[in-house]
Amino acid sequence: MTNEAFFALGAALAIGLATFGPGIGQGLAAGRAFEAIARQPEATGDIRTLLILALAFMEALCIFGLLIAFMLFGKIG
Amino acid sequence: MSQTMMVLASAHGGPLFSLMGLEVNSITTTTWGIMAVLFALCAVATRKLEIMPTRKSQVALELVLDTLITFLGSIMGSKEKARKYFPLLGSLFFTILISNYSGLLPGFGHTPGLQAPTSALSFTAALALIVFFTTHIQGVKSKGLAYFKHFISPHPAMLPMNLMEELVKPLSLSLRLYGNIFGEETLVASIFAMAPLFVPLPFMFLGVFFGFIQALVFTLLTATYLASATAEAH
Numbered sequence: 304m305t306n307e308a309f310f311a312l313g314a315a316l317a318i319g320l321a322t323f324g325p326g327i328g329q330g331l332a333a334g335r336a337f338e339a340i341a342r343q344p345e346a347t348g349d350i351r352t353l354l355i356l357a358l359a360f361m362e363a364l365c366i367f368g369l370l371i372a373f374m375l376f377g378k379i380g
Numbered sequence: 381m382s383q384t385m386m387v388l389a390s391a392h393g394g395p396l397f398s399l400m401g402l403e404v405n406s407i408t409t410t411t412w413g414i415m416a417v418l419f420a421l422c423a424v425a426t427r428k429l430e431i432m433p434t435r436k437s438q439v440a441l442e443l444v445l446d447t448l449i450t451f452l453g454s455i456m457g458s459k460e461k462a463r464k465y466f467p468l469l470g471s472l473f474f475t476i477l478i479s480n481y482s483g484l485l486p487g488f489g490h491t492p493g494l495q496a497p498t499s500a501l502s503f504t505a506a507l508a509l510i511v512f513f514t515t516h517i518q519g520v521k522s523k524g525l526a527y528f529k530h531f532i533s534p535h536p537a538m539l540p541m542n543l544m545e546e547l548v549k550p551l552s553l554s555l556r557l558y559g560n561i562f563g564e565e566t567l568v569a570s571i572f573a574m575a576p577l578f579v580p581l582p583f584m585f586l587g588v589f590f591g592f593i594q595a596l597v598f599t600l601l602t603a604t605y606l607a608s609a610t611a612e613a614h
Contacts, residue, residue, distance in 0.1 A: 352455065356604070359597040363552040366559035 307379050314375035321368020325361045332357050396493060406495035407503055410488075414478050414497070448473065455600060456607040465606050468514060472507065473599040476557065479503075480591030483565050484584060490569075498561045498594075501554065508554035511602045519609035527609070553601060560594050
Protein backbone atom coordinates (compact mmCIF):
# COMPACT_ATOMS: atom_id res chain seq x y z
CA MET A 304 0.00 0.00 0.00
CA THR A 305 1.13 3.55 -0.68
CA ASN A 306 1.49 6.24 1.96
CA GLU A 307 -1.71 7.92 0.69
CA ALA A 308 -3.66 4.72 1.29
CA PHE A 309 -2.42 4.60 4.87
CA PHE A 310 -3.44 8.23 5.42
CA ALA A 311 -6.92 7.52 4.01
CA LEU A 312 -7.29 4.39 6.16
CA GLY A 313 -6.09 6.31 9.23
CA ALA A 314 -8.56 9.13 8.62
CA ALA A 315 -11.45 6.69 8.19
CA LEU A 316 -10.48 4.78 11.33
CA ALA A 317 -10.03 8.01 13.32
CA ILE A 318 -13.53 9.32 12.66
CA GLY A 319 -15.10 5.85 12.75
CA LEU A 320 -13.69 4.94 16.14
CA ALA A 321 -14.17 8.46 17.52
CA THR A 322 -17.91 8.35 16.80
CA PHE A 323 -18.27 4.90 18.34
CA GLY A 324 -17.76 5.73 22.02
CA PRO A 325 -19.50 9.13 22.18
CA GLY A 326 -22.45 7.62 20.26
CA ILE A 327 -23.01 5.00 22.93
CA GLY A 328 -22.39 7.53 25.69
CA GLN A 329 -24.80 10.10 24.28
CA GLY A 330 -27.43 7.41 23.77
CA LEU A 331 -27.13 6.31 27.40
CA ALA A 332 -27.24 9.90 28.67
CA ALA A 333 -30.25 10.85 26.55
CA GLY A 334 -32.10 7.65 27.49
CA ARG A 335 -31.57 8.25 31.20
CA ALA A 336 -32.61 11.88 30.82
CA PHE A 337 -35.90 10.83 29.17
CA GLU A 338 -36.51 8.32 31.97
CA ALA A 339 -35.94 11.08 34.49
CA ILE A 340 -38.32 13.42 32.64
CA ALA A 341 -40.97 10.70 32.48
CA ARG A 342 -40.66 10.18 36.21
CA GLN A 343 -40.56 13.88 37.13
CA PRO A 344 -42.04 16.04 34.34
CA GLU A 345 -41.77 19.18 36.52
CA ALA A 346 -37.94 18.97 36.37
CA THR A 347 -37.89 18.99 32.54
CA GLY A 348 -36.14 22.36 32.21
CA ASP A 349 -33.23 21.52 34.51
CA ILE A 350 -32.78 18.06 33.03
CA ARG A 351 -32.77 19.42 29.48
CA THR A 352 -30.06 21.96 30.29
CA LEU A 353 -27.90 19.39 32.04
CA LEU A 354 -28.43 16.97 29.16
CA ILE A 355 -27.28 19.54 26.59
CA LEU A 356 -24.18 20.28 28.71
CA ALA A 357 -23.34 16.60 29.10
CA LEU A 358 -23.87 15.93 25.40
CA ALA A 359 -21.58 18.86 24.55
CA PHE A 360 -18.75 17.36 26.59
CA MET A 361 -19.19 13.96 24.95
CA GLU A 362 -19.43 15.53 21.53
CA ALA A 363 -16.01 17.17 22.00
CA LEU A 364 -14.39 13.71 21.92
CA CYS A 365 -16.01 12.97 18.58
CA ILE A 366 -14.87 16.34 17.24
CA PHE A 367 -11.26 15.57 18.22
CA GLY A 368 -11.50 12.46 16.05
CA LEU A 369 -12.98 14.52 13.21
CA LEU A 370 -10.09 16.99 13.49
CA ILE A 371 -7.50 14.20 13.28
CA ALA A 372 -9.36 12.81 10.27
CA PHE A 373 -9.24 16.24 8.57
CA MET A 374 -5.51 16.53 9.33
CA LEU A 375 -4.78 13.10 7.85
CA PHE A 376 -7.02 13.87 4.89
CA GLY A 377 -5.00 17.04 4.26
CA LYS A 378 -1.85 14.92 3.87
CA ILE A 379 -3.30 13.00 0.90
CA GLY A 380 -2.13 14.29 -2.47
CA MET B 381 1.16 19.34 12.36
CA SER B 382 1.40 23.12 12.74
CA GLN B 383 1.23 23.54 8.97
CA THR B 384 -2.03 21.56 8.83
CA MET B 385 -3.38 23.61 11.73
CA MET B 386 -2.61 26.77 9.75
CA VAL B 387 -4.60 25.40 6.80
CA LEU B 388 -7.55 24.59 9.08
CA ALA B 389 -7.38 28.03 10.66
CA SER B 390 -7.34 30.04 7.44
CA ALA B 391 -10.19 31.00 5.14
CA HIS B 392 -11.03 28.93 2.07
CA GLY B 393 -9.98 31.44 -0.60
CA GLY B 394 -6.87 32.77 1.13
CA PRO B 395 -6.25 36.50 1.69
CA LEU B 396 -8.39 38.89 -0.37
CA PHE B 397 -6.37 42.07 0.19
CA SER B 398 -4.27 43.57 2.94
CA LEU B 399 -5.16 46.49 5.17
CA MET B 400 -2.31 48.27 6.97
CA GLY B 401 -0.17 45.12 6.77
CA LEU B 402 -2.88 42.81 8.08
CA GLU B 403 -4.33 40.23 5.76
CA VAL B 404 -8.07 40.48 5.15
CA ASN B 405 -9.77 37.23 4.12
CA SER B 406 -13.33 36.00 3.60
CA ILE B 407 -13.83 35.42 7.35
CA THR B 408 -12.88 39.01 8.16
CA THR B 409 -15.24 40.53 5.60
CA THR B 410 -18.12 38.29 6.70
CA THR B 411 -17.44 39.24 10.32
CA TRP B 412 -17.73 42.91 9.31
CA GLY B 413 -21.10 42.10 7.74
CA ILE B 414 -22.28 40.31 10.88
CA MET B 415 -21.15 43.25 13.01
CA ALA B 416 -23.11 45.59 10.75
CA VAL B 417 -26.25 43.40 11.07
CA LEU B 418 -25.96 43.26 14.88
CA PHE B 419 -25.33 47.01 15.15
CA ALA B 420 -28.29 47.79 12.87
CA LEU B 421 -30.57 45.41 14.80
CA CYS B 422 -29.66 46.96 18.16
CA ALA B 423 -29.83 50.50 16.80
CA VAL B 424 -33.36 49.93 15.46
CA ALA B 425 -34.59 48.22 18.63
CA THR B 426 -33.07 50.72 21.09
CA ARG B 427 -34.13 53.87 19.22
CA LYS B 428 -36.44 55.94 21.46
CA LEU B 429 -36.31 53.58 24.46
CA GLU B 430 -39.44 53.47 26.63
CA ILE B 431 -39.94 52.11 30.14
CA MET B 432 -43.26 50.59 29.12
CA PRO B 433 -42.33 49.50 25.59
CA THR B 434 -44.97 49.96 22.91
CA ARG B 435 -42.79 49.53 19.84
CA LYS B 436 -42.72 45.97 18.56
CA SER B 437 -38.95 45.83 17.96
CA GLN B 438 -38.16 46.86 21.55
CA VAL B 439 -40.67 44.38 22.99
CA ALA B 440 -39.27 41.56 20.83
CA LEU B 441 -35.64 42.23 21.76
CA GLU B 442 -36.49 42.60 25.47
CA LEU B 443 -38.37 39.30 25.38
CA VAL B 444 -35.44 37.47 23.77
CA LEU B 445 -32.84 39.00 26.10
CA ASP B 446 -34.93 38.36 29.23
CA THR B 447 -35.47 34.71 28.26
CA LEU B 448 -31.71 34.32 27.75
CA ILE B 449 -30.86 36.06 31.05
CA THR B 450 -33.36 33.91 32.99
CA PHE B 451 -31.98 30.77 31.36
CA LEU B 452 -28.35 31.74 32.10
CA GLY B 453 -29.37 32.74 35.62
CA SER B 454 -30.63 29.22 36.29
CA ILE B 455 -27.18 27.93 35.25
CA MET B 456 -25.06 30.48 37.12
CA GLY B 457 -27.04 30.39 40.35
CA SER B 458 -28.54 33.87 40.36
CA LYS B 459 -30.04 36.22 37.82
CA GLU B 460 -27.83 39.09 39.08
CA LYS B 461 -24.71 37.14 38.18
CA ALA B 462 -26.08 36.35 34.73
CA ARG B 463 -26.92 40.04 34.26
CA LYS B 464 -23.41 41.06 35.35
CA TYR B 465 -21.72 38.88 32.71
CA PHE B 466 -24.47 39.26 30.12
CA PRO B 467 -22.54 41.77 27.95
CA LEU B 468 -20.03 38.99 27.23
CA LEU B 469 -22.44 36.04 27.18
CA GLY B 470 -25.10 37.74 25.08
CA SER B 471 -22.57 39.05 22.56
CA LEU B 472 -21.05 35.59 22.24
CA PHE B 473 -24.46 33.98 21.74
CA PHE B 474 -25.71 36.35 19.05
CA THR B 475 -22.37 36.59 17.21
CA ILE B 476 -22.04 32.80 17.06
CA LEU B 477 -25.71 32.30 16.17
CA ILE B 478 -25.67 34.76 13.28
CA SER B 479 -22.31 33.55 11.97
CA ASN B 480 -23.52 29.92 12.12
CA TYR B 481 -26.62 30.84 10.16
CA SER B 482 -24.68 32.99 7.68
CA GLY B 483 -23.16 29.79 6.27
CA LEU B 484 -26.64 28.64 5.19
CA LEU B 485 -27.21 31.66 2.94
CA PRO B 486 -26.79 31.05 -0.80
CA GLY B 487 -23.31 31.68 -2.13
CA PHE B 488 -21.57 31.39 1.24
CA GLY B 489 -18.49 29.19 1.36
CA HIS B 490 -17.55 29.31 -2.32
CA THR B 491 -17.85 33.03 -3.17
CA PRO B 492 -14.77 35.13 -2.32
CA GLY B 493 -15.56 37.39 0.63
CA LEU B 494 -18.41 35.26 1.97
CA GLN B 495 -17.73 32.47 4.46
CA ALA B 496 -19.27 31.60 7.83
CA PRO B 497 -16.64 32.82 10.35
CA THR B 498 -17.31 29.91 12.73
CA SER B 499 -16.26 27.44 10.02
CA ALA B 500 -12.63 28.57 10.48
CA LEU B 501 -10.57 27.60 13.51
CA SER B 502 -8.98 31.04 13.90
CA PHE B 503 -12.34 32.72 14.65
CA THR B 504 -13.50 30.12 17.20
CA ALA B 505 -10.03 30.04 18.79
CA ALA B 506 -10.19 33.82 19.23
CA LEU B 507 -13.59 33.52 20.97
CA ALA B 508 -12.30 30.71 23.19
CA LEU B 509 -9.24 32.78 24.17
CA ILE B 510 -11.51 35.70 25.15
CA VAL B 511 -13.46 33.29 27.37
CA PHE B 512 -10.22 31.82 28.80
CA PHE B 513 -8.77 35.18 29.85
CA THR B 514 -12.09 36.60 31.05
CA THR B 515 -12.69 33.56 33.27
CA HIS B 516 -9.34 33.84 35.04
CA ILE B 517 -9.38 37.64 35.30
CA GLN B 518 -12.89 37.59 36.76
CA GLY B 519 -11.87 34.79 39.13
CA VAL B 520 -8.94 36.82 40.47
CA LYS B 521 -11.13 39.95 40.61
CA SER B 522 -13.84 38.30 42.70
CA LYS B 523 -11.69 36.13 44.98
CA GLY B 524 -8.25 37.77 44.95
CA LEU B 525 -5.22 35.49 45.29
CA ALA B 526 -7.44 32.86 46.92
CA TYR B 527 -8.59 32.10 43.38
CA PHE B 528 -5.36 30.20 42.72
CA LYS B 529 -6.15 27.86 45.62
CA HIS B 530 -8.37 25.77 43.37
CA PHE B 531 -5.33 24.79 41.32
CA ILE B 532 -3.84 22.91 44.31
CA SER B 533 -7.11 21.43 45.57
CA PRO B 534 -7.78 18.77 46.73
CA HIS B 535 -4.00 18.19 47.00
CA PRO B 536 -0.91 20.03 45.60
CA ALA B 537 0.00 16.86 43.70
CA MET B 538 -3.05 17.51 41.50
CA LEU B 539 -1.53 20.76 40.15
CA PRO B 540 -0.51 19.36 36.73
CA MET B 541 -3.94 17.81 36.26
CA ASN B 542 -5.73 21.03 37.19
CA LEU B 543 -3.49 23.10 34.89
CA MET B 544 -4.15 20.63 32.07
CA GLU B 545 -7.90 20.88 32.68
CA GLU B 546 -7.79 24.67 32.43
CA LEU B 547 -5.78 24.52 29.20
CA VAL B 548 -8.04 21.91 27.60
CA LYS B 549 -11.13 24.10 28.20
CA PRO B 550 -10.44 26.70 25.46
CA LEU B 551 -9.14 23.94 23.16
CA SER B 552 -12.32 21.88 23.36
CA LEU B 553 -14.49 25.03 23.28
CA SER B 554 -12.97 26.21 20.00
CA LEU B 555 -12.68 22.77 18.39
CA ARG B 556 -16.29 21.82 19.21
CA LEU B 557 -17.73 24.90 17.54
CA TYR B 558 -15.35 24.76 14.57
CA GLY B 559 -15.76 21.02 14.06
CA ASN B 560 -19.54 21.11 14.16
CA ILE B 561 -19.97 24.03 11.77
CA PHE B 562 -17.19 23.07 9.39
CA GLY B 563 -18.34 19.43 9.40
CA GLU B 564 -21.93 20.43 8.72
CA GLU B 565 -20.91 22.76 5.87
CA THR B 566 -18.67 20.12 4.31
CA LEU B 567 -21.52 17.61 4.56
CA VAL B 568 -24.01 19.94 2.84
CA ALA B 569 -21.42 20.79 0.15
CA SER B 570 -20.67 17.16 -0.66
CA ILE B 571 -24.38 16.19 -0.64
CA PHE B 572 -25.00 19.17 -2.92
CA ALA B 573 -22.29 17.94 -5.30
CA MET B 574 -23.98 14.52 -5.46
CA ALA B 575 -27.64 15.62 -5.76
CA PRO B 576 -28.28 19.38 -5.91
CA LEU B 577 -32.12 19.21 -5.92
CA PHE B 578 -34.10 18.80 -2.66
CA VAL B 579 -31.73 16.15 -1.22
CA PRO B 580 -29.59 18.68 0.76
CA LEU B 581 -32.71 20.22 2.37
CA PRO B 582 -32.99 17.89 5.40
CA PHE B 583 -29.29 18.39 6.10
CA MET B 584 -29.75 22.16 5.93
CA PHE B 585 -32.62 21.92 8.44
CA LEU B 586 -30.24 19.93 10.62
CA GLY B 587 -27.77 22.79 10.13
CA VAL B 588 -30.33 25.32 11.42
CA PHE B 589 -30.90 23.17 14.51
CA PHE B 590 -27.19 22.53 15.16
CA GLY B 591 -26.28 26.17 14.59
CA PHE B 592 -28.60 27.17 17.43
CA ILE B 593 -27.51 24.31 19.72
CA GLN B 594 -23.82 25.10 19.21
CA ALA B 595 -24.30 28.81 19.93
CA LEU B 596 -26.24 27.82 23.07
CA VAL B 597 -23.61 25.28 24.16
CA PHE B 598 -20.76 27.78 23.76
CA THR B 599 -22.63 30.36 25.84
CA LEU B 600 -23.71 27.76 28.40
CA LEU B 601 -20.16 26.47 28.91
CA THR B 602 -18.83 30.03 29.20
CA ALA B 603 -21.49 30.69 31.83
CA THR B 604 -20.56 27.58 33.83
CA TYR B 605 -16.82 28.39 33.64
CA LEU B 606 -17.50 31.95 34.81
CA ALA B 607 -19.86 30.77 37.54
CA SER B 608 -17.37 28.22 38.91
CA ALA B 609 -14.47 30.70 38.73
CA THR B 610 -16.36 33.39 40.65
CA ALA B 611 -18.27 31.10 43.05
CA GLU B 612 -17.92 31.86 46.78
CA ALA B 613 -15.78 29.47 48.82
CA HIS B 614 -17.70 26.49 50.08
